[in-house]
Amino acid sequence: MMNNVYKDYIFDFYGTLVDILTDEKDPELWDKLAQLYQAYGTDYKGEGLRKSYAKRVALARKELIELKGVAYPEVDLTHIFNQLYVDGRPQSSCLHQLEDWGQLIAIVFRVLSRKHLLVYPHTKEVLTFLKDQGCHLYLLSNAQAAFTNAEIDLMELRSCFDTIYLSSDSGICKPQPEFLKQVLDDYGLNPSETVMVGNDLTTDIAVAKAVGIDGILLNTFPYSRQELETSPIKPDRVITDIEDLKTVFT
Template identity: 40%
Template sequence: MRYKNYIFDLYGTLVDIHTEEDNQELWEKMRLFYGYYGAVYRSWEEMWKTYGALVEKYREQGEAMRNDGHEACPEIQIQLVFADLFKEKGAQPSEELAVHAGQMFRVLSTEYIRLYPGVPKLLDRLTRQGGNLYLLSNAQRIFTAYELAFLELEKYFKGILISSDYSVMKPDPEFFRLLLQKYDLKPEESIMIGNDEICDIKGAQKVGMDTCYIHSNISPEYTGKGKATYTLMKTDMEKLFQTIS
């Protein structure tokens, strides 16, 4: 094996997903759900705008707290936003209800979620040949933990780090260091595989890891500035295996 440790991004690298979070039908249904529990919004636009304002508030709070020399890449806990959507209208939700509201939002906003072709075979081959697999994802646990189970991906990874658990996200090098330290991994024995030149590639390079950029249907526009160790301009799991194994 070329590397001892294979660190994967999730969405856009292993998982193809499309969500629509700004449409009227979604927020009309969310408004109805919240109304059942005493949080009555006058219109879907009011609720949608309140949601956006709360997300921005938590992001700004996170940035203000980052005075420790890290890059300004804080992550929020989205369940706090869904809890505050109740509180804005005088309701007092349990933690469980706030989580369920967030998960309902995720289900309603997801048009599809599926593995890219060849993903199970890729992960199985890397494991059988002695590779240690890890997942490093900018994501929300209340969504991603359940989607990993639904897609039957958990079994392949020796470690999974989700950004909402650590209040930091890629490309902040601190998030990569957390993974390396937690599992006692050496950067020179590890490679980061992801579909984002900035979050996945530049972040991993700052801690001394080799990188593999894979351009997928939901990658940001490619600039070539990431200068990954390896670059694949289409999602091809067989080619990826040949490149990194």
């Protein structure tokens, strides 16, 4: 049941506040990444690097599932890129700052694969409005800290949030209930006064339902009317513009 006014808003990031398009299958992306690895002593080629990356991600996901006992793990890509260097380097070559390497490659990976990134219309205006009403705003995103933090700053949105939760830091992602519960527990949020706002039924709305808070679908995909009607996951409200969040105060 929708409340008249919420005190705490938990927002998704990609597809909700910002529009992003990436292509992580682009052969040119992998060729350029392979050239970086080659420059530091490995013999990767583009397609070989892509396949090794996919295998490492799959293995890391399996290990996290077993370690954490969860269905929805989140792999930290900086560790993957570090491991790929260790796997591919000759014994005579070694980077001394391996963690910096993983961070660098993750950022390069994102920059090369990103086609566009922009804030949706009215986003900053509405977030500012909600804060002016005394609401607390939190960001909960299935995202890689290595490059999402930079993109949050690039879009000038960091100051809008009381705190930011990124799945790669937690090792789990939406719709794993514990990811959202972490926000509720850390800040002692009242579920009846808290709402999740996101663009994905299977992650954002599903996790809201799993922990017993309302979920507002910002329909940017967009889902068709038929998809919304037949989906077993039902949002408490569907909006097509973030500006519609202001109506609860009028």
